[in-house]
Amino acid sequence: MVSEFPTLEELGTGGKRLLSRVLTRLETHARDAETAEFLDRVCTAKGGCVLGLTGPPGVGKSSLTDALIKTCRAEEKRVAVLAVDPSSSVTGGALLGDRTRLKTDPTDEAVFVRSMAARNRLGGLSDHSVAAIAVLRAVYDQVIVETVGIGQSEGDLRQVADTVVLCIQPGSGDSLQFMKAGIMELPDVVAVTKADMGALARRAASDVSGALSLGAVSRSSWNVPVVEVSSQTGSGVADLVASADAHFDTLVEKGLDETRQKQHVSWFKDMVRTEFGLAGLDMAERKGGEDWLLLARRRPFSSFHSFASLIRQRLF
Ligand SMILES: Nc1nc2c(ncn2[C@@H]2O[C@H](COP(=O)(O)OP(=O)(O)OP(=O)(O)O)[C@@H](O)[C@H]2O)c(=O)[nH]1
Numbered sequence: 001m002v003s004e005f006p007t008l009e010e011l012g013t014g015g016k017r018l019l020s021r022v023l024t025r026l027e028t029h030a031r032d033a034e035t036a037e038f039l040d041r042v043c044t045a046k047g048g049c050v051l052g053l054t055g056p057p058g059v060g061k062s063s064l065t066d067a068l069i070k071t072c073r074a075e076e077k078r079v080a081v082l083a084v085d086p087s088s089s090v091t092g093g094a095l096l097g098d099r100t101r102l103k104t105d106p107t108d109e110a111v112f113v114r115s116m117a118a119r120n121r122l123g124g125l126s127d128h129s130v131a132a133i134a135v136l137r138a139v140y141d142q143v144i145v146e147t148v149g150i151g152q153s154e155g156d157l158r159q160v161a162d163t164v165v166l167c168i169q170p171g172s173g174d175s176l177q178f179m180k181a182g183i184m185e186l187p188d189v190v191a192v193t194k195a196d197m198g199a200l201a202r203r204a205a206s207d208v209s210g211a212l213s214l215g216a217v218s219r220s221s222w223n224v225p226v227v228e229v230s231s232q233t234g235s236g237v238a239d240l241v242a243s244a245d246a247h248f249d250t251l252v253e254k255g256l257d258e259t260r261q262k263q264h265v266s267w268f269k270d271m272v273r274t275e276f277g278l279a280g281l282d283m284a285e286r287k288g289g290e291d292w293l294l295l296a297r298r299r300p301f302s303s304f305h306s307f308a309s310l311i312r313q314r315l316f
């Protein structure tokens with residue numbers, strides 16, 4: 001059978017039209033075995049790094065994304081943006097246009113922007129966005145994923161992002177929220193946005209830094225940097241990029257393969273949980289039969305496909 005999906009090489013040279021077609025096909029044929037094979041091929045390709053930007057509505061994520069795109073282009077990096085819209089299942093996508101109002105040049109093949117609804121999970125990423133990120137990661141040097149949320153969404157974002165940046169708005173109480181959330185999973189970098197607001201931004205940054213130092217954070221050897229950044233004036237953008245790069249470097253040092261394989265296992269588990277609930281997850285994790293979690297490290301999508309077929313056979 002001739003594959004409906006391009007090879008990695010074709011994907012790399014096919015431009016934005018081909019990429020858009022592939023992403024659409026992933027949404028319409030999400031459950032095909034062929035889709036799973038394709039996704040496993042792309043997700044294990046050596047590709048670029050994925051930066052997750054999260055924070056409350058209006059904190060300045062898109063403006064920051066815009067600034068980061070410019071930085072990437074100045075460094076001749078190819079960059080893709082995925083804006084995940086949690087509200088579009090309710091508003092029918094009314095906000096999507098707003099989300100993607102990035103000032104990018106449509107003829108620049110090295111900048112790709114796509115919006116997606118956050119379907120089927122509360123405030124989280126849909127299977128479609130996970131698949132899209134796997135594809136974009138294979139083709140672009142830098143992938144930026146923008147999601148709305150504070151506190152609860154970082155964990156979800158970590159499943160796809162190598163580096164998670166939490167954006168905090170000066171004078172909003174976000175930093176308080178952050179301190180209360182102390183026990184939750186931490187971002188890799190905190191960006192206090194709108195640094196042009198002066199004293200308020202400095203205050204928020206020192207609150208967050210204080211919270212971080214109090215929290216007895218010994219999660220790893222990585223100290224979460226707090227960067228004040230203004231997309232309006234451009235101040236701090238280079239610092240943010242440097243911090244994110246430094247974090248990515250630590251992953252590379254530790255072995256990026258391991259990070260990615262852990263991500264793949266969490267994708268697999270999430271697909272199982274979404275489709276078959278905790279009982280399904282329990283079956284997948286059960287020792288004795290097929291070691292699904294081991295298979296999922298390198299082939300998360302086809303492992304899920306096989307697992308799902310098996311479960312359905314037993315159920316019906
Ligand atoms: N003063 C100042 N305002 C900013 C800055 N960055 C963004 N804004 C303003 O903040 C508002 C929200 O910016 P967005 O970039 O759309 O924020 P967002 O986090 O993407 O918002 P959602 O996608 O709706 O969650 C806009 O009115 C921006 O003009 C900044 O660096 N300084």
Ligand SMILES: [Mg+2]
Nearest residue numbers: 061062099146
């Ligand atoms: Mg936005």
